[in-house]
Amino acid sequence: MAIELAKRVLDRLEEHGFEAYYVGGCVRDWLLQRPVHDIDICTNAHPGDVIRLFPDHVPTGLKHGTVSVKVEGQMFEVTTFRTEGKYEDYRRPAEVQFVSELRLDLERRDFTMNAMAMDRNQVLHDPFGGREDMEHRMVRAVGIPLERFQEDALRLLRGVRFASQLGFAIEDQTMLAMKQTAPLLAHIAVERIREELNKTLDSKAPEVGCQLLNETKLMAYAPGVEKLFVLSNEHVWRLHHLESITQKWSLLLFAANYSPVQSREVCQFLKMSKRETEAICCLVELLTRLQPQWDVPQSIEWGPLLLEVGWDTCNEFAILLQACWWKERQSFSKQALIDQYESMPVKTLKDLAITGLDLQVAIQKKPGEWIVHVLESLLRQTALHGLPNTPEALVEVAKKEVAQDEH
Ligand code: ATP
Ligand code: MG
Numbered sequence: 001m002a003i004e005l006a007k008r009v010l011d012r013l014e015e016h017g018f019e020a021y022y023v024g025g026c027v028r029d030w031l032l033q034r035p036v037h038d039i040d041i042c043t044n045a046h047p048g049d050v051i052r053l054f055p056d057h058v059p060t061g062l063k064h065g066t067v068s069v070k071v072e073g074q075m076f077e078v079t080t081f082r083t084e085g086k087y088e089d090y091r092r093p094a095e096v097q098f099v100s101e102l103r104l105d106l107e108r109r110d111f112t113m114n115a116m117a118m119d120r121n122q123v124l125h126d127p128f129g130g131r132e133d134m135e136h137r138m139v140r141a142v143g144i145p146l147e148r149f150q151e152d153a154l155r156l157l158r159g160v161r162f163a164s165q166l167g168f169a170i171e172d173q174t175m176l177a178m179k180q181t182a183p184l185l186a187h188i189a190v191e192r193i194r195e196e197l198n199k200t201l202d203s204k205a206p207e208v209g210c211q212l213l214n215e216t217k218l219m220a221y222a223p224g225v226e227k228l229f230v231l232s233n234e235h236v237w238r239l240h241h242l243e244s245i246t247q248k249w250s251l252l253l254f255a256a257n258y259s260p261v262q263s264r265e266v267c268q269f270l271k272m273s274k275r276e277t278e279a280i281c282c283l284v285e286l287l288t289r290l291q292p293q294w295d296v297p298q299s300i301e302w303g304p305l306l307l308e309v310g311w312d313t314c315n316e317f318a319i320l321l322q323a324c325w326w327k328e329r330q331s332f333s334k335q336a337l338i339d340q341y342e343s344m345p346v347k348t349l350k351d352l353a354i355t356g357l358d359l360q361v362a363i364q365k366k367p368g369e370w371i372v373h374v375l376e377s378l379l380r381q382t383a384l385h386g387l388p389n390t391p392e393a394l395v396e397v398a399k400k401e402v403a404q405d406e407h
Helices: 002-015 025-031 047-053 102-107 130-135 145-151 154-166 172-187 190-201 206-216 223-229 233-241 245-255 260-269 274-293 302-324 334-343 356-363 370-384 391-406
Strands: 020-023 040-043 057-061 066-071 074-080 082-084 096-098
Touching: 002 020, 002 040, 002 047, 002 066, 002 074, 020 025, 020 102, 025 130, 047 057, 047 066, 047 074, 057 074, 082 102, 145 154, 145 172, 154 172, 154 190, 154 206, 172 206, 190 206, 190 245, 206 223, 206 233, 223 245, 223 260, 233 245, 233 302, 245 260, 245 274, 245 302, 260 274, 274 302, 302 334, 302 370, 356 370, 356 391, 370 391
Parallel strands: 040 074
Antiparallel strands: 020 040, 057 066, 066 074, 082 096
């Protein structure tokens, strides 16, 4: 168990006369009986002491006092108690100072529920009332909320994300300060913003996050993104049934009536990867394309779609369709897609019994675009219409198609 291994780190530090605690998210999640995914440790030992006591370490962030310590293959971040100096660019402190008191370390943390520490005997240190706030299901900034968001504007979105993940409300003063400092989010790297939005959408109560984003106007500096979080109850219900973040962004974009081109602009603004952008735009395009037919009970021809956009996108699309619109219609189900996919004797150009070069040699024609066109046509016919996948059969059909084209 990770907690047992982490305790060994605490024990060793304590045995050498230092204080050491579990701290932050792991204490919060442990008290809430949620799965604990990373265990952070704080200590009054300086990084040099930590390095000396744990030969198996990685100096991950010495400047900020962090050493990663390895115990039986598991890494734990051990960070020296610190306060943070003046903040630069609404995000990072210019410098950190090591301090000797736990309380000062907890004071620099963002929300009361993240500002708790626990020692190796499970005694809780909770100077800002995090436990009580959690009992009241409340996200509350540590100290003066306005100052805390001015120091680091990413905290605005972290607050929304925690409310979403835990289904908590935001305490009044904290909420007021969020509204007042919302424009500062424009200073934060868009990758960090995207990461928090993804966690919000992927949370237990994404509707809480969407509602908060609307209420606080946090995304007002990016109107194209802001509009996505105005969701009808129906779409909230759909969001709950989706599995991946790709599906969730696609649903939001589609629900906002964004075209594939507008969707691409949003993905690019949020600096999503090329792969993610393509997948999302493709799903929006498919949803838009099929929308006019939704009232007509008919089945989807997965075959042509599989050849057009591939298995991965079809799979995401099937989940979207079934979760959102057609739960009751088996013909749209994922099983129908799997059956269709498995029944296709060839699935991509690579599966064809001939290559472009074979074609060129057999037909004796200058290489050009015709090769891809003919190969794609052969793929359709073998995958969907029973053309045997043998070199002879393929070359024969190819010759006919080329001859027809030339007439
Ligand atoms: P999770 O890991 O579940 O996303 P977390 O609260 O553990 O949530 P981390 O980013 O792992 O978040 O940070 C660990 C701890 O560091 C937090 O619990 C909090 O005490 C502190 N912390 C992280 N980011 C900030 C921040 N921007 N401002 C102040 N304190 C922060
Ligand atoms: Mg964490």
